[in-house]
Amino acid sequence: MDRLKGKVALISGGARGQGAAEARLFVGEGARVVIGDVLDAEAAKTAQEINTKAGTRAAVAVHLDVTRAADWRTAVEACAREFGGLDILVNNAGIAFMGGVEDTTEEAWESVINVNQKGVWLGMKYAVPAMRKRGGGSIINISSIYGIIGSPGSAAYHASKGAVRLLTKSAAVQYAQDNIRVNSVHPGVILTPMVEQASREQLQPVINMAPMKRPAQPEEVGWCVVFLASDEASFVTGAELVVDGGYTAV
Amino acid sequence: MDRLKGKVALISGGARGQGAAEARLFAAEGARVVIGDVLDDQARTTAQEINAKADGHAAVAIHLDVTRAADWRAAVEACQREFGGLDILVNNAGIFNTTGLEDTTEELWDTVVNINQKGVWLGMKYAVPAMRQRGGGSIVNISSVAGLTGSTGSTAYHGTKGAVRLLTKAAAVQYGPEKIRVNSVHPGIIATQMIDIIPREMRERFTQVVPLRREGTAEDVARMVLFLASDDSSYVTGAEFVVDGGLTAT
Numbered sequence: 001m002d003r004l005k006g007k008v009a010l011i012s013g014g015a016r017g018q019g020a021a022e023a024r025l026f027v028g029e030g031a032r033v034v035i036g037d038v039l040d041a042e043a044a045k046t047a048q049e050i051n052t053k054a055g056t057r058a059a060v061a062v063h064l065d066v067t068r069a070a071d072w073r074t075a076v077e078a079c080a081r082e083f084g085g086l087d088i089l090v091n092n093a094g095i096a097f098m099g100g101v102e103d104t105t106e107e108a109w110e111s112v113i114n115v116n117q118k119g120v121w122l123g124m125k126y127a128v129p130a131m132r133k134r135g136g137g138s139i140i141n142i143s144s145i146y147g148i149i150g151s152p153g154s155a156a157y158h159a160s161k162g163a164v165r166l167l168t169k170s171a172a173v174q175y176a177q178d179n180i181r182v183n184s185v186h187p188g189v190i191l192t193p194m195v196e197q198a199s200r201e202q203l204q205p206v207i208n209m210a211p212m213k214r215p216a217q218p219e220e221v222g223w224c225v226v227f228l229a230s231d232e233a234s235f236v237t238g239a240e241l242v243v244d245g246g247y248t249a250v
Numbered sequence: 251m252d253r254l255k256g257k258v259a260l261i262s263g264g265a266r267g268q269g270a271a272e273a274r275l276f277a278a279e280g281a282r283v284v285i286g287d288v289l290d291d292q293a294r295t296t297a298q299e300i301n302a303k304a305d306g307h308a309a310v311a312i313h314l315d316v317t318r319a320a321d322w323r324a325a326v327e328a329c330q331r332e333f334g335g336l337d338i339l340v341n342n343a344g345i346f347n348t349t350g351l352e353d354t355t356e357e358l359w360d361t362v363v364n365i366n367q368k369g370v371w372l373g374m375k376y377a378v379p380a381m382r383q384r385g386g387g388s389i390v391n392i393s394s395v396a397g398l399t400g401s402t403g404s405t406a407y408h409g410t411k412g413a414v415r416l417l418t419k420a421a422a423v424q425y426g427p428e429k430i431r432v433n434s435v436h437p438g439i440i441a442t443q444m445i446d447i448i449p450r451e452m453r454e455r456f457t458q459v460v461p462l463r464r465e466g467t468a469e470d471v472a473r474m475v476l477f478l479a480s481d482d483s484s485y486v487t488g489a490e491f492v493v494d495g496g497l498t499a500t
Binding site: 172188190227234236238243245247 | 426429460461473474484489496
């Protein structure tokens with residue numbers, strides 16, 4: 001399959017979980033992928049596995065702390081150096097934090113906001129000039145259903161994901177004329193290392209609230225990201241795509 | 251390509267425009283398609299064209315007035331008789347008018363509500379039992395950006411498209427446990443015959459407020475419908491998908 005043939009993608013948090021699933025699906029669809037993560041060993045391993053399966057050098061790993069502008073600059077340079085340019089950015093890196101309004105320390109607040117929100121902005125800031133050189137591109141920002149609805153805890157997480165939702169629309173409006181599409185994806189409960197920090201007892205009631213009454217596999221979000229990354233979504237920008245088993249329809 | 255291989259789809263309003271684009275794309279992805287429409291000749295021509303290209307029996311046309319329960323029953327039976335079952339329903343048929351609140355007659359109101367809203371409900375009512383027999387399915391209801399935001403006219407149209415949006419979520423919640431996914435698609439300004447009644451200069455003005463600065467094509471929408479019809483969207487239900495070039499992001 002070659003739905004992303006000839007395209008180069010940069011995926012933050014691509015070492016494991018949802019980001020790794022996206023990297024695998026992207027390469028399966030003909031893209032070349034730069035995997036950015038702070039988990040260097042896991043990122044290198046994911047890239048190796050992809051290359052072994054593809055039988056060619058389709059993936060490379062770079063160190064990417066999404067809160068650092070210098071790392072983003074290097075990651076975008078790696079896309080150009082290794083694969084000749086950048087067409088797709090997936091702002092996938094994120095951290096979960098369960099504390100409510102009063103239980104959140106300033107330190108926790110800043111760490112969540114820096115990774116989940118500032119990281120998305122920085123990624124776009126450095127990716128846009130590279131995409132402009134290619135005559136356009138597609139940016140996919142991974143928000144969450146927690147960017148659409150509230151819950152009793154996770155105050156900083158909700159704030160950061162709500163910010164990503166509107167940051168996405170703002171960038172979509174600004175860069176439409178450069179042929180750069182920007183959309184947000186809002187997963188529900190997906191079985192990834194980030195979500196599995198919570199216990200099954202904590203997760204099960206949340207899972208049961210979704211009409212489909214099951215969690216999702218990372219690939220079920222990954223295919224949605226493939227669609228948005230591809231030219232199939234050529235008239236889709238500034239939109240939010242919910243992948244939540246019906247959770248927010250209730 | 252075989253993203254819908256082995257699946258059977260029923261598309262209302264499939265004779266021309268967006269519905270015909272969906273039928274062509276579905277057949278190209280391996281589905282077999284029943285095209286329902288009140289435009290019998292055009293529906294037959296579209297089915298013939300698809301069959302000529304598919305080099306086989308991939309499409310049939312059937313008379314379907316979406317406001318009549320008996321027609322829906324016959325259409326679902328046709329899916330089972332011709333192709334062995336039903337997996338995908340696209341409630342695509344719809345009519346448009348620009349009439350404002352006070353100028354809308356009861357006759358116009360009833361016509362718009364019957365086709366755009368009652369037709370969607372009836373389609374789901376008769377499709378669901380057939381999907382249940384297959385162990386699940388996907389229903390895609392075509393709403394509009396007019397189901398998300400208001401405008402100075404098109405009162406009845408806005409009402410029906412808003413209704414379809416929530417009818418979709420209600421059905422998604424009800425049928426989630428039976429693996430029947432239900433989602434709505436919200437096209438912006440799409441260049442089909444349905445909006446030919448909008449004067450050219452007004453369409454040009456609309457296009458200027460669309461961030462991507464163009465009207466959408468029927469294929470732009472069809473590719474989104476394909477995503478929702480396919481197993482790529484296996485964890486997506488009760489959600490709304492905007493295909494509007496960024497119009498509602500502003």
